Amino acid sequence: MTARTHSKPVAKLTEAEAKRELADLAAEIARHDALYYRQDAPTITDADYDALRLRNAAIEDRFPHLRRPDSPSARVGAAPVEAFGKVRHAVPMLSLNNAFADEEVADFLARVRRFLNLKEEDGVEIVAEPKIDGLSISLTYEDGRLLLGATRGDGSEGENVTANVMTIQQIPHRLKGRSVPERIELRGEIYLPHADFKKLNEDQAAAGGKVFANPRNAAAGSLRQLDASITARRPLRFFAYAWGEASTVPAPTQLGMLEAMKSWGLPTNPLTRVVSGADKILAYYADIGRKRAALGYDIDGVVYKVNRLDWQERLGFVSRAPRWAIAHKFPAEEVTTKLIDIEIQVGRTGALTPAAKLEPVTVGGVVVSNATLHNEDEIARKDIRVGDTVIVRRAGDVIPQVMGVVLDKRPKGLRAFKMPETCPVCGSHAVREADEKTGRTDVVRRCTGGLICPAQAKERLKHFVSRNAFDIEGLGEKQIELFYDEGRIMRPADIFTLKARNARLPEDQRLENKKGFGAKSIENLFKAIDARRKISLDRFIYALGIRHIGETTARDLAKALTTFDALRTASRAAAKDGKDSDAYQELDNIEGIGETVVDALADFFGEAHNLEALGDLLKEVTPETFTHTVTKDSPVTDKTVVFTGTLEKMTRPEAKALAERLGAKVAGSVSKKTDYVIAGADAGSKLAKAREAGVTVLTEDEWLALIGRA
Ligand code: IVH
Numbered sequence: 001m002t003a004r005t006h007s008k009p010v011a012k013l014t015e016a017e018a019k020r021e022l023a024d025l026a027a028e029i030a031r032h033d034a035l036y037y038r039q040d041a042p043t044i045t046d047a048d049y050d051a052l053r054l055r056n057a058a059i060e061d062r063f064p065h066l067r068r069p070d071s072p073s074a075r076v077g078a079a080p081v082e083a084f085g086k087v088r089h090a091v092p093m094l095s096l097n098n099a100f101a102d103e104e105v106a107d108f109l110a111r112v113r114r115f116l117n118l119k120e121e122d123g124v125e126i127v128a129e130p131k132i133d134g135l136s137i138s139l140t141y142e143d144g145r146l147l148l149g150a151t152r153g154d155g156s157e158g159e160n161v162t163a164n165v166m167t168i169q170q171i172p173h174r175l176k177g178r179s180v181p182e183r184i185e186l187r188g189e190i191y192l193p194h195a196d197f198k199k200l201n202e203d204q205a206a207a208g209g210k211v212f213a214n215p216r217n218a219a220a221g222s223l224r225q226l227d228a229s230i231t232a233r234r235p236l237r238f239f240a241y242a243w244g245e246a247s248t249v250p251a252p253t254q255l256g257m258l259e260a261m262k263s264w265g266l267p268t269n270p271l272t273r274v275v276s277g278a279d280k281i282l283a284y285y286a287d288i289g290r291k292r293a294a295l296g297y298d299i300d301g302v303v304y305k306v307n308r309l310d311w312q313e314r315l316g317f318v319s320r321a322p323r324w325a326i327a328h329k330f331p332a333e334e335v336t337t338k339l340i341d342i343e344i345q346v347g348r349t350g351a352l353t354p355a356a357k358l359e360p361v362t363v364g365g366v367v368v369s370n371a372t373l374h375n376e377d378e379i380a381r382k383d384i385r386v387g388d389t390v391i392v393r394r395a396g397d398v399i400p401q402v403m404g405v406v407l408d409k410r411p412k413g414l415r416a417f418k419m420p421e422t423c424p425v426c427g428s429h430a431v432r433e434a435d436e437k438t439g440r441t442d443v444v445r446r447c448t449g450g451l452i453c454p455a456q457a458k459e460r461l462k463h464f465v466s467r468n469a470f471d472i473e474g475l476g477e478k479q480i481e482l483f484y485d486e487g488r489i490m491r492p493a494d495i496f497t498l499k500a501r502n503a504r505l506p507e508d509q510r511l512e513n514k515k516g517f518g519a520k521s522i523e524n525l526f527k528a529i530d531a532r533r534k535i536s537l538d539r540f541i542y543a544l545g546i547r548h549i550g551e552t553t554a555r556d557l558a559k560a561l562t563t564f565d566a567l568r569t570a571s572r573a574a575a576k577d578g579k580d581s582d583a584y585q586e587l588d589n590i591e592g593i594g595e596t597v598v599d600a601l602a603d604f605f606g607e608a609h610n611l612e613a614l615g616d617l618l619k620e621v622t623p624e625t626f627t628h629t630v631t632k633d634s635p636v637t638d639k640t641v642v643f644t645g646t647l648e649k650m651t652r653p654e655a656k657a658l659a660e661r662l663g664a665k666v667a668g669s670v671s672k673k674t675d676y677v678i679a680g681a682d683a684g685s686k687l688a689k690a691r692e693a694g695v696t697v698l699t700e701d702e703w704l705a706l707i708g709r710a
Helices: 015-038 046-062 102-116 194-206 215-223 228-233 254-263 278-294 309-315 376-382 454-465 477-485 492-504 519-530 537-543 551-561 564-577 582-588 595-605 608-620 652-661 685-693 700-706
Strands: 086-088 125-132 135-142 145-151 157-159 183-191 237-246 273-276 299-306 325-329 333-346 351-363 366-372 389-394 401-405 445-447 534-536 622-624 640-644 665-667 676-679 696-699
Touching (some): 015 046, 102 299, 102 309, 102 652, 125 254, 125 325, 194 215, 237 254, 254 309, 278 299, 299 309, 351 389, 366 389, 366 401, 376 401, 454 492, 534 537, 537 551, 537 622, 551 564, 551 665, 564 582, 564 608, 582 595, 640 652, 640 685, 652 665, 676 685, 685 696, 696 700
Parallel strands (some): 640 665, 640 676, 676 696
Antiparallel strands (some): 086 157, 125 273, 125 299, 135 183, 145 157, 183 237, 333 389, 351 366, 351 445, 389 401
């Protein structure tokens, strides 16, 4: 649904009309806030959203006595859903990596084999099952009784929806059978079948209620009802497919676990199969693809999981997804619509990105009015022109893309698109630099304005407060835009001095007296800011937005250096003394870190203005010393180890992951700080260096004995 814009001028509204419209606006803005803040799925443009808020403020200005208790002007962002209690997941509810092309599935299998160091003749059984497009749920059973139902939330913490899941017929209150563990947390997907979705929307429309965009939203909306009797009237369904914490795991395979769950009375998907080899897997995918339309419920792909649980355990997780599973998604839906304009956005690093403004169109159940065009070369290659009818594709939660043009529908006289050569925000030259290494011209055009470019500054601030960085509740992209434009927050340190500076302002300029805010929301904002004065080192590093340093790299750096001081000292020395310095080498030696990252660190810490901004920030914020969330008392806790040569019992990534789980630091090269070098077959220079430096050298078996895995 797009924003409804009321056309009658505010000055001409009657009191009754104003009252009705304020009610509409409160509901509509709350809905968009929720889509934006909680589901990360806005359905209208920022401009349309701002228009709604402005209209609301204008009406309230004219009729102050009609201002509602739930007025949007009293809120920053979405109010947290406080009505449901929070639940921390003992085992995080992670997501799945996606594959779209057949090769990616083959790559997945190859990765699994490599990681497990399998021989050619070893088969890998895969459990293949449909990927249900619903919402995931966690169900905790104790002594067979349903104790707790929780949503996924952000993966670590969800909402307590026990009363609601209790109303779902397919979810048993008691598990039956003998093999039920004393305590087990079962996981699966809640969904709404097509027929029920259709009926629900008809009923809702007839009653003047909310009409849902797709079955997934309807299922989510139906579950998260404060009044569980409403959930009870929605025919939600459930498939079990996974588990979290369990006192015992009654089967050694994924399939065995599914069978156990089925025997306990939980519905499992009847299309689940065990298959081996890329050909069989792809045949399964094709088969489900053919059956998809007739299933009666939405699926968006199939999921492959390694059947053996001991292998799943060895494979473990990377970032937020298991190495032992992958989602093979169905191709994205495509539609055509008109390209109204190409807007140029300026990113955190000054990159100018063209964005398509589209005539709103529904694709994959969501209204789309923005899409990505990648870069100017792509636009030229596809010859995309403003005014064209374009093909738009949307795949799951991926940003919609403009795929190409319907040339037959091109009106006469459209002009080819030309990328601006100056930054649309600050007017500085925008250039395509040559890559230092390859000499090729970069596809990305960058604004050369650096610090003077407000767009770059804003984007850096947005990154700083983003979910995986400082994650400050109530301080999202919109507030950053606003506070920057008003000069309240120009640099990260300003966030933390905002409260003190605000208190010193003349009363009428204080935030709490600004239109669109209220005393309560500002108080909450200051509280949320204060709560982040201590922050984990990896988040802090990531928040700085240094080029090439994403979450994983930030974590690698935090793990290896453990304090921010160590990072700053090493990076400054690397900047000052260059590539041959010890500091440069020390950074370069960290596992997962290469020259590109070290160069980026040196660039960042070599700039006086960055050091100054950082110094001010560190007066307000303390990055915590990195502590490993791993075994604290293993024989190798806090030891620095280096693997070299070919290992026999495990692959290198597996050995590394295991060492890290036991609290060891894994380095890429031998230094004075190395405690153990584990030398496999054909170990070369590192072994020699270890001997020279007098570092203890272990064989693989000795190492395994040391860590108790022999
Ligand atoms: S397994 C550790 N199996 O897809 C991974 N997930 O994109 C556990 N989903 O959050 C998930 N059908 O909500 C798994 N058969 C299936 C699934 C499935 C749907 C959802 C689930 C998950 C999301 C990841």
